[in-house]
Amino acid sequence: MGHQRIIYMDHSATTYVKKEIVDAMIPYFTQHFGNPSSIYGIARESKTAIDTARAQVAKALGADPDEIYFTSCGSESDNWAIKGVAYANRKRGNHIITTAIEHHAVLHTCQFLEKEGFAVTYLPVDRYGRVDPADLEKAITDKTILISIMYANNEIGSIEPIRELAQVAKKHKVYFHTDAVQAIGNVPIDVKAQDIDMLSLSAHKFYGPKGVGALYIKKGVRIENLIHGGGQERRKRAGTENIAGIVGCGKAIELATADIEGHNIRIRAMRDRLLKGVLEKIPNARLNGHPTERLPGNFNVSFEFIEGESMLLWLDDEGICASTGSACTSGSLEPSHVLLATGLPVEISHGSLRLTLGDVNTEEDVDFVLEVLPKVVSRLRDMSPLYQKATKDGGCNV
């Protein structure tokens, strides 16, 4: 018991900032702090730094630097892409297509637009959380102006067939936006080859700082501004640039995309050993998300008869940082909309555990979780009236 050490397995929530990234950022707080809009020397240094970061982001995505716009976070990028396209193309149509498993930054933006007179289709997903391109094609009408589908899901890690989905959009001449916040550094991305018109990202998901994101907007996309004011970001996104943050974002994406496959092999091996061990040691457990088409670090398993928050409290007591799709931590008391969309029964959704591995994790961390988690699950099952019933009835198959 106690916090001898912290085992951080919540990299999908956020990551630490790598030292070389912090080092790259520091001079832009203390020395090169000039406002890039000013004319003197230290301001020019700020401007050059932003240009460099923009080129780094563009290179990582296969985009041109003048198609990259820095924002304050992934949520802002999503809001801008969706509201911006909706308002700029209102005369062409009022229909938007997204999915039932999007991040709230997309879902709540779409719900807001519904109140503004837009119609939104929320595509279903299969039991693995994947969207069928045929469903997308069927949903398109002559009023459809935007399709927004996440690259990879934050909860269950499923990777969507983005190229196929984007091709459907292209065929019907509808703008295609993807929230790639979870995908950067885990999946090779090439916006040109994949026919992506807009893409959101956020630096703190790939070892960069919080408070900075970016939106890729393909040349020619008709989009309104979201933040009005000064002429920053080529008059498309007002607000004095977060120079140090932007420098950190550029450096972080360069590092995260330098060797995606090498990173994935290491992380995936640990995740697979963790998953195999947990499913062997703990009965009445099932994997959520796709078995292979998933983010390398994502582990999402539902344990029957117990509730997720009490699992997290015990894991926290052992120094393990994790997350759950249970209602009790969301503040809404409804379990995860993602798990429900995959058809997982509500009562089993309450018992889900998400562990997301990243660069800080080691084989020892996996060993420790494999030692602790079965005890936590069994302790909670021992006091669960559902477990007692199920064992008396001769077990329950999931």
Place this chain on the structure above:
Amino acid sequence: MYSETVMDHFKNPRNVGEIENPDGVGEVGNPVCGDIMKIFLKIENNIVVDAKFKTFGCGAAIASSSMATELVRGKSLEDAWQLSNKAVAEALDGLPPIKMHCSVLAEEGIHKAINDYRVKHGLEPWQETSSHSHEHGEESGCQL
């Protein structure tokens, strides 16, 4: 987010388990809503001589079950019936607003177990005076 008392009762829950041949049993909640409490009472000469529980739920649900069973032990049935969800929450040094329904569940579980005993002994079940069941539904937003 939880008080030290809640964490103590969550990590070291008092009275976990079942009573063999209980005199009263009350099960409340629903797995769909993410919490079920089952309360077992042993009653002798109108006194709750033992109380135990089994709970499926969050930290607050487990701590509320633990505290409620502690509070009713040794009490007469009349006094045990008077145990309110507020008293459970206060004894836990407070619960977050969104978790208050866990204390409501504990009160309801105790009431159900007491009435189970009364009905088994040919007595009229006592009537709920508050409308907690409704509150539970509304607060949790859980649609069955």
